Amino acid sequence: MDPLISVVAPVYNEEALIREFHERVCATMDSLGEPWELILVDDGSGDETPALLDAIQGEDSDHVVVVHLARNFGHQLAITAGMDYARGEAVVTIDSDLQDPPEVIVDLVKQWREGYEVVYAVRAEREGETWFKLFTAGLFYRLIQRLTSVTIPMEAGDFRLLDRKALAYLRSMREHSRFVRAMTSWVGLRQSGVPYRRQARKAGETKYTVRKMVRLAIDAITGYSTLPLKLALWSGFVAAALGAVMAVVLTINRLGGTAPLAGQGFTASLVLFIGGVQMVMVGILGEYIGRIYDEVRQRPLYTVQEVRRKA
Ligand code: UDP
Ligand code: MG
Numbered sequence: 001m002d003p004l005i006s007v008v009a010p011v012y013n014e015e016a017l018i019r020e021f022h023e024r025v026c027a028t029m030d031s032l033g034e035p036w037e038l039i040l041v042d043d044g045s046g047d048e049t050p051a052l053l054d055a056i057q058g059e060d061s062d063h064v065v066v067v068h069l070a071r072n073f074g075h076q077l078a079i080t081a082g083m084d085y086a087r088g089e090a091v092v093t094i095d096s097d098l099q100d101p102p103e104v105i106v107d108l109v110k111q112w113r114e115g116y117e118v119v120y121a122v123r124a125e126r127e128g129e130t131w132f133k134l135f136t137a138g139l140f141y142r143l144i145q146r147l148t149s150v151t152i153p154m155e156a157g158d159f160r161l162l163d164r165k166a167l168a169y170l171r172s173m174r175e176h177s178r179f180v181r182a183m184t185s186w187v188g189l190r191q192s193g194v195p196y197r198r199q200a201r202k203a204g205e206t207k208y209t210v211r212k213m214v215r216l217a218i219d220a221i222t223g224y225s226t227l228p229l230k231l232a233l234w235s236g237f238v239a240a241a242l243g244a245v246m247a248v249v250l251t252i253n254r255l256g257g258t259a260p261l262a263g264q265g266f267t268a269s270l271v272l273f274i275g276g277v278q279m280v281m282v283g284i285l286g287e288y289i290g291r292i293y294d295e296v297r298q299r300p301l302y303t304v305q306e307v308r309r310k311a
Pocket of ligand 2: 201206
């Protein structure tokens with residue numbers, strides 16, 4: 001029987017937690033009394049995770065599908081792969097580190113039954129996060145709201161339910177720089193949120209390094225905003241206006257016989273300033289062009305080593 005609900009979880013070096021995760025998903029999903037599947041996407045783990053996943057799949061082959069990606073592609077691509085393999089009428093994406101309590105899926109499904117096509121789990125509280133994570137996350141969401149045209153519900157992560165209708169649209173979006181939260185918001189349809197308490201990570205450590213977070217932020221901004229490009233135009237206007245004013249001042253000074261505006265130091269600082277602004281703008285252009293280059297190659301989003309599922 002085809003599953004009604006697919007649960008998709010990205011797994012990257014989670015050997016300490018993955019068994020407990022599977023158990024709690026089982027308990028929750030069984031309580032719903034509908035056919036379900038669990039798609040565990042191994043995102044190129046380097047610890048015991050791959051072997052553990054295969055063992056879990058062997059023991060619970062009625063429910064568990066394991067997709068081994070060929071290397072580490074990152075959280076956003078791992079959930080994309082999982083959604084591609086899902087067969088359910090509704091798909092729930094959830095972190096495998098138990099920060100998103102699987103029990104909340106019951107509430108998501110309830111809202112889905114009421115007719116919502118997208119149901120976000122919204123973090124009403126976060127437990128055990130560092131001040132650095134909270135600060136950068138806050139800054140990030142504020143920046144996204146300001147700079148881009150999409151509205152992402154504040155404090156909604158990648159824990160959500162998608163109806164097959166929303167899923168079909170999301171699957172058709174094959175861009176490489178992916179920020180699934182914004183893509184989901186872009187799809188529209190009837191969206192709703194369910195509050196939950198985000199738990200502290202029980203074991204292991206966050207796989208989101210500062211580098212990965214910065215990458216995600218740049219992806220989100222360049223993907224949904226052309227504001228950085230407009231900066232170049234504005235700074236061009238400002239520099240040109242400054243230049244014009246200075247020319248007038250210099251001319252008046254000269255005609256009035258007073259001393260010239262300033263010496264070489266002043267000239268040098270101007271050259272550095274304008275040069276710097278130009279370099280920054282070229283860099284911003286480069287970010288966009290690099291992304292265009294990434295997209296036009298039309299490579300697959302991820303590569304798969306092996307899929308394990310019941311024959
Ligand atoms: N993850 C992944 N690939 C990565 C990094 C993370 O599949 O390159 C998974 C990880 O196993 C977890 C989820 O994505 O299930 C969220 O990652 P993490 O808990 O490290 O991020 P945080 O909750 O700290 O933002
Ligand atoms: Mg986590």
